[in-house]
Amino acid sequence: GENVEQHPSTLSVQEGDSAVIKCTYSDSASNYFPWYKQELGKGPQLIIDIRSNVGEKKDQRIAVTLNKTAKHFSLHITETQPEDSAVYFCAASIPAGKSTFGDGTTLTVKP
Amino acid sequence: DAGVIQSPRHEVTEMGQEVTLRCKPISGHNSLFWYRQTMMRGLELLIYFNNNVPIDDSGMPEDRFSAKMPNASFSTLKIQPSEPRDSAVYFCASSFAATNEKLFFGSGTQLSVL
Numbered sequence: 354g355e356n357v358e359q360h361p362s363t364l365s366v367q368e369g370d371s372a373v374i375k376c377t378y379s380d381s382a383s384n385y386f387p388w389y390k391q392e393l394g395k396g397p398q399l400i401i402d403i404r405s406n407v408g409e410k411k412d413q414r415i416a417v418t419l420n421k422t423a424k425h426f427s428l429h430i431t432e433t434q435p436e437d438s439a440v441y442f443c444a445a446s447i448p449a450g451k452s453t454f455g456d457g458t459t460l461t462v463k464p
Numbered sequence: 465d466a467g468v469i470q471s472p473r474h475e476v477t478e479m480g481q482e483v484t485l486r487c488k489p490i491s492g493h494n495s496l497f498w499y500r501q502t503m504m505r506g507l508e509l510l511i512y513f514n515n516n517v518p519i520d521d522s523g524m525p526e527d528r529f530s531a532k533m534p535n536a537s538f539s540t541l542k543i544q545p546s547e548p549r550d551s552a553v554y555f556c557a558s559s560f561a562a563t564n565e566k567l568f569f570g571s572g573t574q575l576s577v578l
Contacts, residue, residue, distance in 0.1 A: 385565050387565065387566065387567070389567075389569075394571075395571055395572075396468075396555050396557070396569030396570050396571050396572050397507070397555075397567075397569050398569065399566055399567065399568075402565070402566065442507065446565060451497070451509055451512055451520060452509075452565075452567065453509075454506060454507040455506075456506045457506060457507075
């Protein structure tokens, strides 16, 4: 089955700096790669996603890149703010199938 | 839309007791997923349903766990008998079955088995 590895497990940045989280996947059939943000006491919430026919997608301060050949994708957050502090999960999904999640990255943005 | 609704938010029970977790998916969504989250194992998919039919229950840890979806607006996850190692946060999520993308998660049930 699919295996998703996520790095780093913890990340601390200064407010205003950029943060990058990286994931790799194993199943070449995976074609959908979402990122979720989980705040304390809440369920994960989708913040951005990318499909395998696209190399990059941007939404304001958040961007995701995908290298299908190397089977890795990354989340980039620019101009970080304290409210970006949370646990971030990447996932990989096969068509009409289940999503496999990475182990999560705890991001701390220091004011 | 109220989103995915889970109940109870917190459940404390004693080992050996039966526990039932409940979920109401977003109206119109026809896929429903049960996940378990722990520090050690992260987010694990237990089971998912498409159009009320269980599609993949390979993540259900053992026979003590069972899940049902009697209709499009309700699902239960039951643990009988419960054990301390079942302590975790259990999430329900829903999506459109055609793609099973864009999961919408509930707020979870924090289960503590003493």
